[in-house]
Amino acid sequence: MKxxxxxxxxxxxxxxxxxxxxxxxxEKSNVVNLTVDQAVEFALKNSNSMKAxxxxxxxxxxxxxxxxxxxxxxxxxxxxxxxxxxxxLESKEVPAFVQTESLHWTGIVGVSASWNFSFxxxxxIRIAKKNYEVGQLxxxxxxxxxxxxxxxxxxxxxLQQENLRLQKTSLENSRQRYIQAETNYKNGAVPEIRLxxxxxxxxxxKPTVSKLEKEFMASIDTFAFLIGYPVGTEIQLxxxxxxxxxxxxxxxxxxxxxxxxxxxQNLDKNxxxxxxxxxxxxxxxxxxxxxxxxxxxxxxxxxLDADKGGFxxxxxxxxxxxSFSLTLAWNLTNLLPFSANRQxxxxxxxxxxxxxxxxxxxxxxxxxxxxxxxxxxxxxxxQIDVMSRxxxxxxxxxxxxxxxxxxxxxxxxxLRDAEDQxxxxxxxxxxxxxxxxxxxxxxxxxxxxxxxxxxxxAETVETVNENKGE
Numbered sequence: 001m002k003x004x005x006x007x008x009x010x011x012x013x014x015x016x017x018x019x020x021x022x023x024x025x026x027e028k029s030n031v032v033n034l035t036v037d038q039a040v041e042f043a044l045k046n047s048n049s050m051k052a053x054x055x056x057x058x059x060x061x062x063x064x065x066x067x068x069x070x071x072x073x074x075x076x077x078x079x080x081x082x083x084x085x086x087x088x089l090e091s092k093e094v095p096a097f098v099q100t101e102s103l104h105w106t107g108i109v110g111v112s113a114s115w116n117f118s119f120x121x122x123x124x125i126r127i128a129k130k131n132y133e134v135g136q137l138x139x140x141x142x143x144x145x146x147x148x149x150x151x152x153x154x155x156x157x158x159l160q161q162e163n164l165r166l167q168k169t170s171l172e173n174s175r176q177r178y179i180q181a182e183t184n185y186k187n188g189a190v191p192e193i194r195l196x197x198x199x200x201x202x203x204x205x206k207p208t209v210s211k212l213e214k215e216f217m218a219s220i221d222t223f224a225f226l227i228g229y230p231v232g233t234e235i236q237l238x239x240x241x242x243x244x245x246x247x248x249x250x251x252x253x254x255x256x257x258x259x260x261x262x263x264x265q266n267l268d269k270n271x272x273x274x275x276x277x278x279x280x281x282x283x284x285x286x287x288x289x290x291x292x293x294x295x296x297x298x299x300x301x302x303x304l305d306a307d308k309g310g311f312x313x314x315x316x317x318x319x320x321x322x323s324f325s326l327t328l329a330w331n332l333t334n335l336l337p338f339s340a341n342r343q344x345x346x347x348x349x350x351x352x353x354x355x356x357x358x359x360x361x362x363x364x365x366x367x368x369x370x371x372x373x374x375x376x377x378x379x380x381x382x383q384i385d386v387m388s389r390x391x392x393x394x395x396x397x398x399x400x401x402x403x404x405x406x407x408x409x410x411x412x413x414x415l416r417d418a419e420d421q422x423x424x425x426x427x428x429x430x431x432x433x434x435x436x437x438x439x440x441x442x443x444x445x446x447x448x449x450x451x452x453x454x455x456x457x458a459e460t461v462e463t464v465n466e467n468k469g470e
Contacts, residue, residue, distance in 0.1 A: 032229065035238045036154045039227055043150045044143060046228025053142040060135030067128025073115035073292075080108040110297045118289040123280035127273055134269045141262045144448070148441045153223050158241050159434045160219060164212045166423045171209050173419065174202040177405075177412070190408070197412050241433045243440065246451050248377040253370060257447035261366055267359050274352045281345040288330035296322045369446045376439035380432050387429040394422040 034042070044050055083105050181198035184190040224233045299318050334341035401418040404410035444450055 031234045031236055033236045033238050034154075036151055039154050039223075040147050040150045042229075043146050043227035047146060047226065048228070050142060050146055053139050057135050057139045060132045064129045064132030064135075067125045070121045070124055071117070073113050075113045076111070078108075078110040080110070082106045082108065106299060108297060108299045110295070112293070112295040114291065114293040116289060116291045118284060119287050120280040120283040123276045123283065127276045127280070130269060130273050130276065134266060134273070137262055137266045137269065141266070144262065144445055148445050150227055151441055152438055153226065154237065154239070155241055155434050155437050157216075157219055157223060157237055158239060159430055160216050161237065162241070162430045163427055164209070164216050166426060167205070167209050167212055170419055170423060171202075171205045174198070174205050177415075178202040180406075194412070201412065201416065241430050241437065243433055243436045244452060245381060245436075246377070246440065248374045248381075248443075250371055250374045253374070253443070253447060254367070257449050258363075258366060258370075260448040261362075261446060262448050264359070264362055264366070267355060267362060271352060271355045271359070274348055274355060278345055278348040278352070281341055281348060285331070285334035285339075285341050285345070288328045291325075291327040291329060293325045293327070294323070366446060370443065373439045373443035373446065377436060377443070380436035380439065383432040384429065384436065387425060387432060391422075391425045391429060394418075394425040398422045 178195075178198040178201075181190060181195045185192060185195040220235050221231050224235055225231050229235070331341075333339050336342065398418040398421070401410055401415050405412065405415045440451070
């Protein structure tokens with residue numbers, strides 16, 4: 001009996017353990033692991049800003065696709081039933097059988113068509129298509145902004161996570177020192193003051209680490225919201241802050257990619273649109289427009305007269321005022337320099353001049369931003385090399401100080417200083433790597449180029465050339 005109970009208890013424990021493992025696995029599956037590329041891809045599909053950009057692009061695409069509808073004729077169809085209330089229809093001279101209700105009713109059907117043409121319409125169609133091209137550039141710019149912002153946030157979170165990891169490591173080291181000091185104090189190897197110092201140092205670090213952890217979780221929530229995940233989604237970042245270095249030469253970069261800037265392309269398109277609008281205004285003023293019109297208005301009288309067969313044969317159809325016309329119209333008022341048309345043309349010219357000034361400003365601003373990004377890349381690269389060497393020195397200093405502390409020849413304050421210097425060196429290196437990545441992303445945005453793709457394409461071309469040589 002005892003053996004059976006024992007087996008039953010073991011089975012229950014095994015089932016409970018299996019259920020716990022399954023539940024833990026389910027909880028673990030709710031965690032979203034993201035690399036920087038996965039985060040960018042998800043944001044492009046699910047972020048609210050990209051959804052709005054999709055709608056804007058669809059609207060401009062539809063407008064550009066059907067811009068030719070200004071050439072469609074206007075066609076109208078009407079149907080009218082009219083009852084005359086005149087008493088003159090009922091006269092003594094008209095036989096009684098004719099004096100019926102049908103004499104008062106008339107049916108009229110109208111069909112009219114008109115078509116207007118002006119050479120300005122051609123420019124309007126071109127403007128609609130050009131606006132779609134502007135919309136495509138705006139959509140591409142929104143995509144690039146999303147990519148850059150997500151990448152910066154991702155690497156910023158990695159930097160924040162690295163700082164939290166270093167602080168947690170320091171907290172754990174402080175806890176180990178406190179435990180060691182407590183053991184040594186109980187064995188009479190160290191005085192009580194040393195135990196108290198270790199305990200105070202450990203307790204003081206707890207709130208700092210806790211605060212950093214909460215700040216990091218808040219940043220993760222913000223990141224999840226920005227890329228399209230529900231707030232509260234548990235996200236784990238997969239990756240490291242390791243930049244891909246490029247040859248940062250200002251003159252070479254400007255010669256190759258300065259004209260690729262999306263804002264510059266957008267401004268050029270808007271200048272073209274403004275010039276088309278000026279052409280349309282001039283055509284509307286100096287070239288007459290053509291108008292074609294046709295109308296057909298048949299009428300059916302006495303269509304309620306049963307004696308004559310009723311509708312539709314009763315009374316017979318007659319055409320009323322059907323016509324066709326061709327008109328050339330020229331608004332001479334638009335030729336006056338103070339007319340609304342000429343003033344609109346003058347405003348358009350001023351707009352073009354303003355856009356060209358903005359273009360020059362944009363070019364100069366681009367030079368400043370590219371030079372700033374290049375200088376940041378060069379400086380960060382130098383700092384990365386220096387700090388990489390400093391970490392090794394700081395690590396040796398910390399290990400030697402920790403050894404001396406364990407031997408009782410170094411104070412706790414000296415050990416903490418050595419640990420802080422090591423953490424600062426590690427965090428400084430990660431920060432400079434982040435600065436390099438951030439400056440590289442700014443440079444790619446300014447020049448509208450992805451240097452990784454350029455590098456891959458260059459390697460492909462080089463390989464093809466080598467194969468041809470063989």
